[in-house]
Amino acid sequence: xxxxxxxxxxxxxxxxxxxxxxxxxxxxxxxxxxxxxxxxxxxxxxxxxxxxxxxxxxxxxxxxxxxxxxxxxxxxxxxxxxxxxxxxxxxxxxxxxxxxxxxxxxxxxxxxxxxxxxxxxxxxxxxxxxxxxxxxxxxxxxxxxxxxxxxxxxxxxxxxxxxxxxxxxxxxxxxxxxxxxxxxxxxxxxxxxxxxxxxxxxxxxxxxxxxxxxxxxxxxxxxxxxxxxxxxxxxxxxxxxxxxxxxxxxxxxxxxxxxxxxxxxxxxxxxxxxxx
Amino acid sequence: xxxxxxxxxxxxxxxxxxxxxxxxxxxxxxxxxxxxxxxxxxxxxxxxxxxxxxxxxxxxxxxxxxxxxxxxxxxxxxxxxxxxxxxxxxxxxxxxxxxxxxxxxxxxxxxxxxxxxxxxxxxxxxxxxxxxxxxxxxxxxxxxxxxxxxxxxxxxxxxxxxxxxxxxxxxxxxxxxxxxxxxxxxxxxxxxxxxxxxxxxxxxxxxxxxxxxxxxxxxxxxxxxxxxxxxxxxxxxxxxxxxxxxxxxxxxxxxxxxxxxxxxxxxxxxxxxxxx
Numbered sequence: 001x002x003x004x005x006x007x008x009x010x011x012x013x014x015x016x017x018x019x020x021x022x023x024x025x026x027x028x029x030x031x032x033x034x035x036x037x038x039x040x041x042x043x044x045x046x047x048x049x050x051x052x053x054x055x056x057x058x059x060x061x062x063x064x065x066x067x068x069x070x071x072x073x074x075x076x077x078x079x080x081x082x083x084x085x086x087x088x089x090x091x092x093x094x095x096x097x098x099x100x101x102x103x104x105x106x107x108x109x110x111x112x113x114x115x116x117x118x119x120x121x122x123x124x125x126x127x128x129x130x131x132x133x134x135x136x137x138x139x140x141x142x143x144x145x146x147x148x149x150x151x152x153x154x155x156x157x158x159x160x161x162x163x164x165x166x167x168x169x170x171x172x173x174x175x176x177x178x179x180x181x182x183x184x185x186x187x188x189x190x191x192x193x194x195x196x197x198x199x200x201x202x203x204x205x206x207x208x209x210x211x212x213x214x215x216x217x218x219x220x221x222x223x224x225x226x227x228x229x230x231x232x233x234x235x236x237x238x239x240x241x242x243x244x245x246x247x248x249x250x251x252x253x254x255x256x257x258x259x260x261x262x263x264x265x266x267x268x269x270x271x272x273x274x275x276x
Numbered sequence: 277x278x279x280x281x282x283x284x285x286x287x288x289x290x291x292x293x294x295x296x297x298x299x300x301x302x303x304x305x306x307x308x309x310x311x312x313x314x315x316x317x318x319x320x321x322x323x324x325x326x327x328x329x330x331x332x333x334x335x336x337x338x339x340x341x342x343x344x345x346x347x348x349x350x351x352x353x354x355x356x357x358x359x360x361x362x363x364x365x366x367x368x369x370x371x372x373x374x375x376x377x378x379x380x381x382x383x384x385x386x387x388x389x390x391x392x393x394x395x396x397x398x399x400x401x402x403x404x405x406x407x408x409x410x411x412x413x414x415x416x417x418x419x420x421x422x423x424x425x426x427x428x429x430x431x432x433x434x435x436x437x438x439x440x441x442x443x444x445x446x447x448x449x450x451x452x453x454x455x456x457x458x459x460x461x462x463x464x465x466x467x468x469x470x471x472x473x474x475x476x477x478x479x480x481x482x483x484x485x486x487x488x489x490x491x492x493x494x495x496x497x498x499x500x501x502x503x504x505x506x507x508x509x510x511x512x513x514x515x516x517x518x519x520x521x522x523x524x525x526x527x528x529x530x531x532x533x534x535x536x537x538x539x540x541x542x543x544x545x546x547x548x549x550x551x552x
Contacts (some may be wrong), residue, residue, distance in 0.1 A: 052503075053503075054503055054509070055503060055505075056503075057338065057501075057502050057503050058337060060332065060333060061384065104380045104401055108337070123403075123404075124400065124401070125380055125400070125401030126400075126401075126404075127399075167300040169505070169506060169510050171506075173508065204490065204495060204496075206486075206496065206499065207486050207487075207489070207490050207496070210482075210483050210486060211483075213483070214480065214483050219480060220480075221482070222484065222501070222511065223482065223499065223501060223513075224500065224501050225333075225498070225499060225500050225501070226329075226333050227329075227330055227331060227332075227333050229331075229445070230445060230447070230451065232447050233330070233499065234331045237499075
């Protein structure tokens with residue numbers, strides 16, 4: 001199988017891809033959107049993308065693409081611990097550094113380290129942690145630049161590790177999903193099911209919908225919301241349901257939810273692999 | 277009064293500050309966090325920061341700071357239309373551009389324009405749209421760079437407008453809040469009240485809390501969630517309530533919500549100014 005992931009090589013998503021698709025051919029893509037669209041176009045079989053970080057929250061680019069741009073189903077979820085490192089060329093010290101390149105989610109994860117050790121350095125966002133590392137690897141000798149990224153990226157790009165575990169929160173982890181066109185709407189003993197819907201813009205309409213889950217004894221483990229595309233001030237709610245050993249209740253609850261929502265999409269039922 | 281805002285000059289937040297604090301001395305700050313902390317330390321009286329964009333959703337840096345780092349209250353909310361422009365030095369054409377600088381929220385707002393007109397250009401995130409504009413203004417003559425930002429920034433930094441209204445969604449607007457230490461927990465005829473809380477991690481606990489609003493006939497106009505800091509897999513829910521002409525019901529509902537939540541914070545009651 002051909003499995004796309006958010007590249008370039010050396011990202012945390014590559015780590016996730018190696019764990020989630022050990023037997024497959026993994027292919028780096030330039031953005032979440034590119035990887036997911038490639039599955040939609042049958043260019044590849046599956047894609048592995050981050051969906052939530054424990055500090056930064058939902059990865060909006062991933063969730064918006066799944067809701068609005070493609071019709072794919074989640075096959076599996078992986079919870080991976082994240083350890084951020086400060087990487088630079090040989091001979092650099094933390095005191096030298098003036099500019100730090102990394103993904104826009106990784107920079108704020110290291111806010112305290114910045115304040116204490118790099119008070120005068122600027123953060124520059126790149127499209128992935130590995131792209132930040134690559135930028136530093138290509139920099140001229142002696143240029144005061146560093147990157148925040150995975151330990152494995154240091155080796156890949158020939159950089160030194162100036163500091164390890166620099167993220168504010170020592171229990172930092174990211175959830176990655178493996179998605180494909182294979183429909184998994186029905187929770188055949190899969191732990192979790194993720195659905196999304198938008199309601200009519202009426203007072204109390206969200207409450208009435210959540211009441212349906214209560215009636216059928218289906219537990220929600222998470223609720224997040226995103227703006228509805230092209231409909232200012234309206235929202236899509238993304239809800240994780242606990243769906244093990246309650247298939248009939250889930251089916252009936254979702255039948256009612258579909259009838260009572262203006263937009264509904266099932267993003268799939270899947271198992272969770274937690275290697276924290 | 278001294279009022280801080282997300283600078284530098286020429287940002288959309290400056291536009292909001294001019295509208296929300298027309299009589300006051302407005303002062304640019306380097307980040308949301310710096311502006312809000314400055315109010316907390318009594319360095320300034322108020323701060324004006326963005327809280328939500330109609331395409332990109334909640335501004336996480338603002339909401340997390342209000343929840344976890346400061347004790348400030350929302351005084352007023354402004355809904356401002358956003359028109360993004362592509363700005364570059366005199367003599368540049370769209371076809372020349374290789375790198376586009378802008379805020380990490382502004383770049384994805386122009387995804388379709390990028391795909392159609394700038395398929396080979398890279399987006400580089402800056403801490404504000406105006407910082408992106410300043411970077412382009414400082415670039416060497418003939419360097420193939422442009423910025424996405426407000427029309428007013430073009431004048432301020434002496435750049436030309438290569439394209440106007442380049443955001444994907446023509447009904448793009450941002451909500452800005454004015455905050456201070458003045459407590460506004462009680463909705464003295466203010467339209468909206470924003471609260472946040474986290475629940476014990478038990479099935480159905482969120483549902484039970486929302487039930488309290490239903491019992492007291494208090495309507496929720498929005499619910500979003502953010503990860504609870506230092507507590508992986510737990511969430512804070514941020515809820516907007518419609519609180520005009522129902523002060524007693526709101527008081528009673530919030531009394532019960534406080535009793536039944538492990539963390540609770542009232543972010544204030546305020547009126548909405550909508551200039552769409």
